[in-house]
Amino acid sequence: MSAFVPDAATLLQAAADYLEAELLPTLAGYHRFQTRISANVLRTVVRELQLRPAQHAAERERLAALLGHDGEPAALQAELATAIGDGHQPLDDPALIDHLRRTLREALAINHPNWAAPDEPTASKPPGARA
Amino acid sequence: MTERAIDTATPTTTLAAALRVVLARQARAHGEVQSLQRLTGGATKQTWSFDWVCGDEREALILQQMSEAPSRPGGPPKLSAEQDAALMTAAREAGVPAPRVHRLLRPEDGLGSGYVTGRIAGETLGRKLVADPALAEARKRLAAQCGRALAAIHALPLERSGFLQRLSPSDELRIYAGLLDGLERRHAALAYAVRWVAAHLPQQWESRVVHADFRSGNLIVGPEGLRCVLDWEIARIGDPMQDLGVLCMRTWRFGGEGLAREVGGFGAREDLYAAYEAASGTRVDPDRVRFWEVFSNLKWAISCVRRGSARRADGRPASVELAAIGRRLEEPLWDLLALTTQDAGGRR
Numbered sequence: 290m291s292a293f294v295p296d297a298a299t300l301l302q303a304a305a306d307y308l309e310a311e312l313l314p315t316l317a318g319y320h321r322f323q324t325r326i327s328a329n330v331l332r333t334v335v336r337e338l339q340l341r342p343a344q345h346a347a348e349r350e351r352l353a354a355l356l357g358h359d360g361e362p363a364a365l366q367a368e369l370a371t372a373i374g375d376g377h378q379p380l381d382d383p384a385l386i387d388h389l390r391r392t393l394r395e396a397l398a399i400n401h402p403n404w405a406a407p408d409e410p411t412a413s414k415p416p417g418a419r420a
Numbered sequence: 421m422t423e424r425a426i427d428t429a430t431p432t433t434t435l436a437a438a439l440r441v442v443l444a445r446q447a448r449a450h451g452e453v454q455s456l457q458r459l460t461g462g463a464t465k466q467t468w469s470f471d472w473v474c475g476d477e478r479e480a481l482i483l484q485q486m487s488e489a490p491s492r493p494g495g496p497p498k499l500s501a502e503q504d505a506a507l508m509t510a511a512r513e514a515g516v517p518a519p520r521v522h523r524l525l526r527p528e529d530g531l532g533s534g535y536v537t538g539r540i541a542g543e544t545l546g547r548k549l550v551a552d553p554a555l556a557e558a559r560k561r562l563a564a565q566c567g568r569a570l571a572a573i574h575a576l577p578l579e580r581s582g583f584l585q586r587l588s589p590s591d592e593l594r595i596y597a598g599l600l601d602g603l604e605r606r607h608a609a610l611a612y613a614v615r616w617v618a619a620h621l622p623q624q625w626e627s628r629v630v631h632a633d634f635r636s637g638n639l640i641v642g643p644e645g646l647r648c649v650l651d652w653e654i655a656r657i658g659d660p661m662q663d664l665g666v667l668c669m670r671t672w673r674f675g676g677e678g679l680a681r682e683v684g685g686f687g688a689r690e691d692l693y694a695a696y697e698a699a700s701g702t703r704v705d706p707d708r709v710r711f712w713e714v715f716s717n718l719k720w721a722i723s724c725v726r727r728g729s730a731r732r733a734d735g736r737p738a739s740v741e742l743a744a745i746g747r748r749l750e751e752p753l754w755d756l757l758a759l760t761t762q763d764a765g766g767r768r
Binding site for chain 2: 319322323326327329330333366367369370371373374376380385386388389390392393394396397400401404405
């Protein structure tokens with residue numbers, strides 16, 4: 290919870306709304322394009338502020354279960370990446386596929402909502418069949 | 421990069437004067453450069469649109485200025501302006517709708533390296549290509565037209581393209597995964613992608629001229645269909661199935677959804693494959709196309725990481741556009757995971 294009112298997400302939201310609703314319609318070409326990107330970037334940060342804390346905790350739990358020990362998510366993710374890279378972690382492990390799918394889905398909820406189909410089951414089908 | 425927007429911020433007078441000298445170099449000496457404007461088309465090159473006006477004649481032209489940096493040894497293929505122009509000329513002679521090269525820039529022109537080509541009217545923006553009602557008829561034919569254009573590219577004589585790098589699938593992986601070396605990024609899904617590709621490299625392929633960036637966003641399309649194939653500078657000699665995989669990758673479908681839109685967001689695979697097979701006389705190998713679709717997702721993921729970490733000399737982000745592309749990393753990784761964990765009949 291932010292110590293300030295309005296909180297960071299609200300400030301960014303207000304700035305993004307101005308760029309999109311008021312500034313954008315007055316622009317053409319290069320600056321219109323750059324302004325649209327700038328508004329999108331602010332909205333991405335808003336979603337990150339709102340969604341990331343809960344994701345962080347879930348990701349840490351999954352990684353700890355997968356690797357067999359707890360730690361900081363960044364360190365755990367690096368450890369998993371290394372295990373995949375050097376071949377210690379089999380690619381067709383259903384637990385790995387499930388973790389990767391969930392992690393990517395969470396990141397996409399921040400960075401590109403709607404990229405991942407919302408109704409797609411995450412763990413019910415046998416993964417890794419072709420891996 | 422896929423967006424081409426007009427850059428109103430760049431002064432053009434000096435450029436117009438230099439261009440006038442380039443255009444006056446041959447026969448029609450007394451012309452004028454008009455309507456010069458920048459079309460932003462990428463971080464590594466600058467594209468300008470202008471008219472060359474000689475008396476009553478007006479020619480619609482494009483100036484393409486390439487970055488001076490030569491391709492790094494062991495790095496991804498990057499043609500010089502001269503090689504790029506030679507390849508486009510060879511492709512045109514073989515019936516591929518490639519830009520017509522008017523002039524190659526010389527050092528004394530003071531414009532860096534690059535060339536002047538004809539300007540083809542039409543749509544390049546991927547989002548419009550897949551959605552604009554004015555292009556509805558074009559979308560019905562475009563997959564087959566792309567199949568025929570790719571067949572013609574893959575039939576280009578290798579001996580005329582001796583300057584192209586010859587890359588096996590494992591060379592491709594080594595080169596692109598090598599771009600991640602130096603970057604402080606340890607990412608599990610990216611590691612999975614590299615590892616999966618390494619475990620599934622095609623063992624057999626033919627060596628053909630491969631465009632390697634043949635996709636929505638790099639095509640000029642009019643209401644009647646394909647008018648021009650752009651952006652030849654990363655061509656190489658390799659597995660021709662790569663071009664079919666790149667064209668079908670979900671990112672370059674620009675929101676075009678469904679089985680009937682898997683080719684570039686506008687067409688069906690069977691139309692692409694049938695036209696390619698009829699024109700080339702060779703079978704499409706769907707498994708190899710799928711491998712290259714996976715590989716293209718890996719390549720785009722690596723590009724997102726690199727663009728997202730691009731910095732100016734003083735350490736600030738290179739641009740908001742490049743920084744934002746860094747946050748697109750999970751899109752190709754998500755699609756890659758779907759492609760590698762689902763049966764051939766599943767969602768792609």
